[in-house]
Amino acid sequence: MNTFSLTDIKKKNLSDVYHFIYHHPDSSKQAIASALEISLPTVTQHLSTLLEENLIEKAGQLTSAVGRRAAAYRIIPTARIAVGIEILDKKIYVTSLNLYGKKEAKERYSLHFGDDGLYFDELQKLVKEFLQKHRYREEQLLGIGLGIQGLTSPDGTRVTYGKILGCTGMSIEQFAGYFSVPCIFIHDAECASNSELWENPQISDAIYLSLGQHLGGAVILNGELQNGLTGKSGTFEHMTLIPDGPECYCGKRGCAECYCSGNFLTGSGMELEEFFEKKEQGDHACRKKWGEYLHYLSMLINNLHMVIENTVILGGNIASYFAEEDLAAVRADVLQRSTFQDDVSYIIQGKCRSDAVSIGAALPFIKEFLRDIGK
Numbered sequence: 001m002n003t004f005s006l007t008d009i010k011k012k013n014l015s016d017v018y019h020f021i022y023h024h025p026d027s028s029k030q031a032i033a034s035a036l037e038i039s040l041p042t043v044t045q046h047l048s049t050l051l052e053e054n055l056i057e058k059a060g061q062l063t064s065a066v067g068r069r070a071a072a073y074r075i076i077p078t079a080r081i082a083v084g085i086e087i088l089d090k091k092i093y094v095t096s097l098n099l100y101g102k103k104e105a106k107e108r109y110s111l112h113f114g115d116d117g118l119y120f121d122e123l124q125k126l127v128k129e130f131l132q133k134h135r136y137r138e139e140q141l142l143g144i145g146l147g148i149q150g151l152t153s154p155d156g157t158r159v160t161y162g163k164i165l166g167c168t169g170m171s172i173e174q175f176a177g178y179f180s181v182p183c184i185f186i187h188d189a190e191c192a193s194n195s196e197l198w199e200n201p202q203i204s205d206a207i208y209l210s211l212g213q214h215l216g217g218a219v220i221l222n223g224e225l226q227n228g229l230t231g232k233s234g235t236f237e238h239m240t241l242i243p244d245g246p247e248c249y250c251g252k253r254g255c256a257e258c259y260c261s262g263n264f265l266t267g268s269g270m271e272l273e274e275f276f277e278k279k280e281q282g283d284h285a286c287r288k289k290w291g292e293y294l295h296y297l298s299m300l301i302n303n304l305h306m307v308i309e310n311t312v313i314l315g316g317n318i319a320s321y322f323a324e325e326d327l328a329a330v331r332a333d334v335l336q337r338s339t340f341q342d343d344v345s346y347i348i349q350g351k352c353r354s355d356a357v358s359i360g361a362a363l364p365f366i367k368e369f370l371r372d373i374g375k
């Protein structure tokens with residue numbers, strides 16, 4: 001029996017037409033038909049459907065050599081948007097992405113985290129304020145992702161380990177009840193690596209380090225994040241770096257978190273921006289601390305590279321402060337530690353330099369839309 005029905009072919013064609021225009025803006029009907037090897041009437045039909053649904057638009061006329069003018073088509077990037085939120089203890093960052101995964105708007109709000117209904121009530125008000133301010137219509141919105149400092153269940157409905165914010169077991173239900181679109185939690189390190197993969201789609205295998213106020217990580221194999229049996233792959237922050245070192249928030253001692261996180265640099269009460277400003281001004285204590293940080297980071301990178309010999313990407317806020325000499329210092333330190341005379345150019349800086357968490361919290365909805373269009 002032929003299980004591939006005519007309807008399936010139609011759906012596939014519609015998706016192919018959309019994706020062709022997505023990647024080749026200002027294409028003519030003829031160009032689409034010949035590139036996809038489908039008939040002109042079929043392309044016409046799909047273009048009408050996409051125009052009716054306001055997913056594409058006619059973008060002026062293309063001039064041709066024989067003097068006839070053909071209409072050009074392009075997608076409407078804001079036909080749908082996704083919202084990503086980075087949840088921190090005292091503030092949130094809200095970002096909207098268009099269908100190219102590009103940032104459309106970003107706002108920062110002060111909001112003290114609490115694992116209760118009051119918090120979600122305040123949070124939904126701010127999200128609705130954001131949507132209103134930027135004039136997003138309800139039917140534009142694909143979903144809302146909440147990037148959180150904690151591990152989450154595979155379906156994104158629950159925080160399975162949230163010691164930093166003290167929210168283990170927290171459910172998305174209360175927040176999701178305020179919206180008619182899907183809402184999910186996503187581990188912040190996973191968000192950051194999502195952003196990196198989007199910016200760097202050619203990455204197949206890598207170890208991603210999220211260097212922020214807290215340390216996080218991810219293992220990427222065949223272009224996909226490896227979650228592991230219960231979602232704990234890539235939690236490099238809790239590998240023991242120095243036996244019996246200081247106490248980590250997880251309750252154990254000497255974790256990489258204690259040495260390779262922003263908290264190691266700033267202590268309590270200082271923001272990262274302030275630390276780097278002081279360091280730039282030549283503050284001796286800050287420069288010394290930075291040297292120590294790079295030293296511990298090199299230890300961690302060398303260890304990780306022994307487990308999986310692949311590219312190591314330095315992402316997160318702190319990586320965006322890296323000067324060339326910092327990267328060179330890390331590479332030299334790793335080389336000196338390594339058992340092998342490795343080419344240490346495998347250590348690279350991430351491409352997604354800012355808002356990696358809020359962007360990465362929204363990206364799954366964009367990817368899903370692009371995958372499922374026409375279905």
Ligand SMILES: [Zn+2]
Binds near residue numbers: 251257
């Ligand atoms: Zn720990």
